[in-house]
Amino acid sequence: MFTKILIANRGEIACRVAATCRKLGIQTVAVYSEADALAAHVAACDEAVCIGPAEAAQSYLRGERILQAALETGAQAIHPGYGFLSENAGFAQQCAEAGVVFIGPPPAAMKAMGLKAESKQLMQTAAVPLVPGYHGAAQDAALLKAEAVRIGFPVLIKASAGGGGKGMREVHSAEAFDAALVSCRREASSSFGNDAVLIERLVRNPRHIEIQVFADQHGHCLWLFERDCSMQRRHQKVIEEAPAPGLPEALRRDMGAAAVAAARAVGYVGAGTVEFIVECSEVGVPQIFYFMEMNTRLQVEHPVTEMITGLDLVEWQLRVAAGEPLPIGQAEVRCCGHAIEARLYAEHPEAGFLPSTGQLRRLAFPAHTAFETGRIDLVAGPPQGEVSPLGGQRGGSPSVGAIETGRIDLVAGPPQGEVSPLGWQRGCGPSVGATPLRVDSGVREGDAITPFYDPMIAKLVAWGETREQARLRLRQALEATRIAGLQTNVQFLHRLLGDPAFAQGAVDTGLISRQQDVLLAPPSMSSSLACAAAIGAMLEGERALQTADPWSARDGFSNGVLPPRAMRFDGPWGPLDCTLLPPSAGQPLRVQTPGAAQPQSFACSARVVRVDHATQAFSLVLTLGAERARMDVVRLGEMSFQVFLGAEQATLQRLGADLGTADGSAAGGRLTAPMPGKIIALHVQPGDAVQTGDPLLVLEAMKMEHTLSAPSAGQVSEVLYAVGDQVSEGVELLRLVGPLAVEKETQENAGPSQVFLSTSRLASRSDSAQSKLPQGSLEPRASSPAGGGLVSQPRGRT
Helix, strand or coil: CCCEEEECCCHHHHHHHHHHHHHHCCEEEEEEEHHHCCCHHHHHCCEEEEEECCCHHHCCCCHHHHHHHHHHHCCCEEECCCCCCCCCHHHHHHHHHHCCEECCCCHHHHHHHHCHHHHHHHHHHCCCCECCEECCCCCCHHHHHHHHHHHCCCEEEEECCCCCCCCEEEECCHHHHHHHHHHHHHHHHHHHCCCCEEEEECCCCEEEEEEEEEECCCCCEEEEEEEEEEEEECCEEEEEEECCCCCCHHHHHHHHHHHHHHHHHCCCCEEEEEEEEEEEEECCEEEEEEEEEEECCCCCCHHHHHHHHCCCHHHHHHHHHCCCCCCCCHHHCCCCCEEEEEEEECEEHHHCCEECCEECCEEECCCEEEEECCEEEEECCCCCCCECCCCCECCECCCCCCCCCEEECCCCCCCCCCECCCCCECCCCCCCCCCCEEEEECCCCCCEECCCCCCEEEEEEEEECCHHHHHHHHHHHHHCCEEECCCCCHHHHHHHHHCHHHHCCCCCCCHHHHCHHHHCCCCCCCHHHHHHHHHHHHHHHHHHHCCCCHHHCCCCCCCCCCCCEEEEEEECCEEEEEEEECCECCECCEEECCCCCCCEEEEEEEEEEEEECCEEEEEEEEEECCEEEEEEEEECCCCEEEEEECCEEEEEEEECCCCCCCCCCCCCCCEECCCCEEEEEECCCCCCEECCCCEEEEEEECCEEEEEECCCCEEEEEECCCCCCEECCCCEEEEEECCHHHHHHHHHHHCCCCCCCCCCCCCCCCHHHHHCCCCCCCCCCCCCCCCCCCCCEECCCC
């Protein structure tokens, strides 16, 4: 076994690998970019080496620098995690030539499966079912279009070297093919250095089901059940579960056998995932499966497999890489209960799932488990926000070394707790009485989500004896999760888990798009309660600042009658007007809230939790007239509040008299960046005429492309940035004037049109509505003078 390894990754997977290494007594070396100098994965390892600037291309993708760090620190092996260099056959070969073990499959196997077209030709030889399509080497655009016509629309263009939704486009007509091909190739070239594509028939009512395989260097190969990954947006997974609901046993066995055949066909070694697209006779009912691709690495969603089998897959990776045989055979693999994982992202679901950046001003989870020392260790709360000696948050995001108040042993399968000769724990499921919730995270309260890397905050995994029990436990966990300082998908995930079709197991990859009107609706909490919570937090914050000095009082004292305090908030519901009426003549404190006919009595008790110097978190028990609620509020600044009620959350911005209205109508004529990123394509120049829906530019951020398009006809008056420029969130990118029909007559008086991008409150659209718009269009919003609210169409990876 190794005595020291280097982890060539960051975030939660680096922390996860470090945890198992600590259990096995293996020292670890972290690598980090300049942006990650204080990151959780650096604290989780025994040593750390800086490998370059923040951009991944100059740090985490620099194979030669990472290999040099391994040699300098005496690491015998490199664990690549997932993403970055994990499926780079060239890097694996460089490691072998330098005498450093690459903890993954042989370079030849990676190369064979790394290109979709070539891998599908191999699978055809191995008698693994394939989706009808074109997988040839010829890449002439006219040929590809002809093949798409032959296959029949709709088709899917997929980057041959890609994965996780990057370089993937659905095309529903021959007229849309050329533009989709150009966009797909550009993204594929940027992401994988290879713009080759393949064309496949778009499978109807599809489910995405994958098989976890494992092989050693002694010719043994087995499969560890399946995972259903059908809950996706932008071709990215957001909820995964194991085993797949409603999968017939005969189909499960056939898929397992096909996955093992696929692995054997390329001489595979280590952990891998064979992904299948499953066509359903009706929504959610599996009928036939096709090989899609093989991921030659550990998957993001591997925790659900660990939860149902009781196996430590990272430990298996380390032992197999060190030359040890698999400890069990196929007949000994057990499946116990059900596990569901939800990926918590920093993003704006209601704005097309645009990534969100910013500081994690509050990060707290319910009592949960974290993968510690190779077992499941309980990281429990009291007191919230206390930091362990190694930097782990109690009751917040876990990190390796966090103080625990109990342990959960993954033991199940007869006999309980039996250990194999190699010391690998057999079994599954948490022990009786333990908390069956696991959290994998690579960030802590106070850390920042930057535009340089994937915006995932954490993975929440719930285990249950049944699928329904696991589902309810995960919903309950999301209700108790508190993340403030940026936008997240917690509310969206909670609603998705509660969707009737999902609850019944009738899942397919189109469920989210069909249900987005419900999943992306405004918060269901009353706007009155939200305003009352913000006012309560404001009052508690004012009271906390008071001292014995009477002049520090912030109650609005005057030598006359205390005046009412009028307040206006901007929230998901629009502008909200409130009035706080002070106690007088025996009347209690009262609040006039939106929709209320008259002021209501108001009282709140609060527990103030100091988070940092800039913000406070409050747990409030509110009484507003006849309503009573327990709410949490994080004060993000002097005028901004994030309000929580269960899994529902809303951000309220208090508006001053000089701040104007909430809809941004005074923002001026501009198109602004929805997030920090790099401009990778400009489709227009000053003087160009554009029509509604015409693409203007492409912004790359957080491994995704965002095409910004014209909300109405007009003329480009000014382009403020060039291709390759890095831009900050909110900066002005270009200006439009128009519309052209009246421009000549009104140019001197009209000025530039008000065109801007709002990511704070954008109306969601159904698939049918989206299909009527040109790809990447930015939908007009009626509240803008020029109809100019903009919605970009992002592309991403899993």
